[in-house]
Amino acid sequence: MRIFIIxxxxxxxxxxxxxxxxxxxxxxxxxxxxLQTALPYEKxxxxxxxxxxxxxxxxxxxxxxxxxxxxxxxxxFHPSCSEYAIEAIHKQGVVKGVFNTFDRxxxxxxxxxEHYHIHRELHALEDPLRNMRYENIK
Amino acid sequence: xxxxxxxxxxLFVLPxxxxxxxxxxxxxxxxxxxxxxxxxxGDFKLAAEExxxxxxxxxxxxxxxxxxxQSYRKAxxxxxxxxRLNSFYPKxxxxxxxxxxxxxxxxxxxxxxxxxxxxLQSTNLLNKDEKLFFHLSADLFxxxxxxxxxxxxxWSPEFPATVHDYHQIISDYQHIHFKxxxxxxxxxxxxxxxxxxxxxYWKDGVFAFLFTLSSAYQSYRAFNKGGIKSPYAWIxxxxxxxxxxxxxYGAVKSANKYNFNKKKEINNRIxxxxxxxxx
Numbered sequence: 001m002r003i004f005i006i007x008x009x010x011x012x013x014x015x016x017x018x019x020x021x022x023x024x025x026x027x028x029x030x031x032x033x034x035l036q037t038a039l040p041y042e043k044x045x046x047x048x049x050x051x052x053x054x055x056x057x058x059x060x061x062x063x064x065x066x067x068x069x070x071x072x073x074x075x076x077f078h079p080s081c082s083e084y085a086i087e088a089i090h091k092q093g094v095v096k097g098v099f100n101t102f103d104r105x106x107x108x109x110x111x112x113x114e115h116y117h118i119h120r121e122l123h124a125l126e127d128p129l130r131n132m133r134y135e136n137i138k
Numbered sequence: 139x140x141x142x143x144x145x146x147x148x149l150f151v152l153p154x155x156x157x158x159x160x161x162x163x164x165x166x167x168x169x170x171x172x173x174x175x176x177x178x179x180g181d182f183k184l185a186a187e188e189x190x191x192x193x194x195x196x197x198x199x200x201x202x203x204x205x206x207x208q209s210y211r212k213a214x215x216x217x218x219x220x221x222r223l224n225s226f227y228p229k230x231x232x233x234x235x236x237x238x239x240x241x242x243x244x245x246x247x248x249x250x251x252x253x254x255x256x257x258l259q260s261t262n263l264l265n266k267d268e269k270l271f272f273h274l275s276a277d278l279f280x281x282x283x284x285x286x287x288x289x290x291x292x293w294s295p296e297f298p299a300t301v302h303d304y305h306q307i308i309s310d311y312q313h314i315h316f317k318x319x320x321x322x323x324x325x326x327x328x329x330x331x332x333x334x335x336x337x338x339y340w341k342d343g344v345f346a347f348l349f350t351l352s353s354a355y356q357s358y359r360a361f362n363k364g365g366i367k368s369p370y371a372w373i374x375x376x377x378x379x380x381x382x383x384x385x386x387y388g389a390v391k392s393a394n395k396y397n398f399n400k401k402k403e404i405n406n407r408i409x410x411x412x413x414x415x416x417x
Contacts, residue, residue: 102384103391106346112339115395132387134394 044090052094060086076110078124087129091137100131166195177205182213203227204237211240216247230257238263239416242272246412251276267298271415274304278408281401283311303411307404314400317393326389330382333389337396346385353378 021029048054064082075081084104089097104127116125129137161168173188186209193202203226210219223241232238238261245254254276258269270293277286287308290297297305317337326333330350331343353374360371 096387098380099384099387102380103346103388106349106381106385106388107342109341109345111341115339130391132390132394134391134398 044086048090050094053089056089056094056098057086060089073124076108076125077104077116077127078119078122079128081105081108084127084129091129092131096131100129166192169195173205177209180212182209183215185209186213186215200233200237204234204240207237207240207244211244211247216244220244220248232261232263235263243416246275246279249279251280267300270298271300271304274301275408275412278304278307279405279412283308287312300415304408307407307411311404314404316400317396319390319393322389322393323386326386330385333386334392337389337392339392339395342388342392346381346388350378350381350385353381 044057048057060082064080068080068082073080077084079087081101081104085097085101088100088104091097092100107127110125113125116127118124119126131137163169169188169192173185173192176182176185176188186206189202189205189209193199193206196202203222207219207223207226210216210222219240223237223244227237227241230241232241238257241257242254245251245257254272258264258272258276264272270289273289274286277283277289286304290301290305290308293301322333322337324333325336326346329347331345331347334340334343334346357371357374357378360368360374364371
C-alpha cells in the first residue's frame with residue numbers, strides 16, 4: 001500500500017509537468033490579457049485632473065464595482081448614470097459635471113423612450129454626454 | 139480510311155475558327171457595355187474602375203470622365219471624386235451639364251457653399267431654374283433661411299416647380315417657435331421642472347420637481363428634528379441643492395435639445411429634396 005501511494009505521488013508530480021502549460025503558452029495568455037482595453041470610465045478614474053475629481057471618480061467606481069455589479073443593470077440609459085457621471089466630471093470639471101449628473105439622474109426614469117435612440121445590443125436608451133448647449137462632448 | 143482522314147482534318151481545322159471569330163471582351167464597346175451595366179446595377183466601385191480603364195484607353199472623353207466622377211460620388215467616395223474632378227477639369231471648363239451637376243454636388247458634400255455660389259454665377263451650362271435650385275440649396279444648407287426666403291420672394295408668385303418643396307420648408311421653418319434657453323432656465327429656477335415642461339419634456343420636469351422637493355423636505359425635517367448638528371439634514375440639503383441646480387442646467391439643455399431636433403428635422407427635409415433632385 002505504501003509503495004502504491006509513493007508511486008501515485010511520484011506519478012502525479014510528473015503528470016503535473018506533463019499537463020501544465022508551457023512558458024510559451026503562459027506568455028501567450030499574458031499577451032491576451034494585455035489586449036483587453038480598459039473601459040472609458042476606468043481610464044477616467046485613473047487619469048483624474050485634480051484631487052477632488054479623483055475622489056468623485058473613486059466614489060462612482062466604488063459604487064459601480066462593489067454595489068451596482070451585485071444587482072442587475074437597472075439604468076435605462078447607455079452609458080449608465082455612474083459611467084456618465086465619471087465621464088462628465090472628467091470632461092466638464094467637477095462643478096458642471098456634478099450638475100450634469102444630477103440632471104441625468106432626474107431623467108433616468110425610462111418614461112420618455114420616444115426622445116432617445118435605442119441601443120440595439122444593450123436594449124438601453126442612448127444618451128451620450130452632452131453639455132448645456134446640447135453639443136456632444138468627445 | 140481516306141474519309142476518316144478528311145473528317146479528322148475538318149475536326150482539327152474547325153476549332154481554329156473559334157479564336158478568329160470570337161469577340162474581344164476587352165475592346166471599347168464591350169468594356170463600355172460592362173461599365174454601363176455595373177453603373178446601372180449600382181456597383182459604383184467597380185464601375186469607377188471600369189470607366190477608369192476606358193478613360194485610359196481614350197483619354198479626354200468627357201462622358202467617361204463624368205462617369206468616373208459620378209461613380210466615385212455615388213460610391214460615397216466624395217474626396218476621390220473631388221480629386222478626379224480637379225485632375226480632369228482644373229479650370230472648371232466643363233462641356234457637359236452632368237459634369238457641372240457633379241461639381242456642385244461634390245462641393246455641397248464638402249460644405250463649400252461659397253464656391254458653389256461663385257460657380258453658379260459664372261457658368262452658362264445651367265438654366266435659370268436650375269441655378270435658383272442650387273442657390274436656394276446652398277442658402278438652406280448653410281442655415282441662411284432669410285436669404286433663401288428673399289430669393290424666393292423675388293420669384294413669387296410663380297416660382298419653378300423644382301423649388302416648391304423648398305418654399306414649404308422655408309415657410310415651416312419660419313413658423314417654428316424655438317425655445318428660449320434663458321426662459322427655460324428662469325422657469326426652472328422659480329419652480330423646479332417647469333423649464334423642462336416648457337421645452338416639451340414634461341415627464342422629466344415632473345421628476346425634477348419631485349426629486350428637488352422631496353430632498354428639500356427631508357432636509358427641512360432633519361433640521362427641525364436634530365438642528366444644525368444633524369448630518370442627515372446637511373446630506374439631504376446638499377442633494378436638494380444638487381437637484382435644484384441640475385434641474386436648471388437640464389432645463390437649458392432641454393430647450394437646446396428641442397431647438398436642435400427641430401433644426402435637424404428641417405435639415406433632413408432639405409437633404410431629401412436635394413438628393414431627389416439629381417440622384
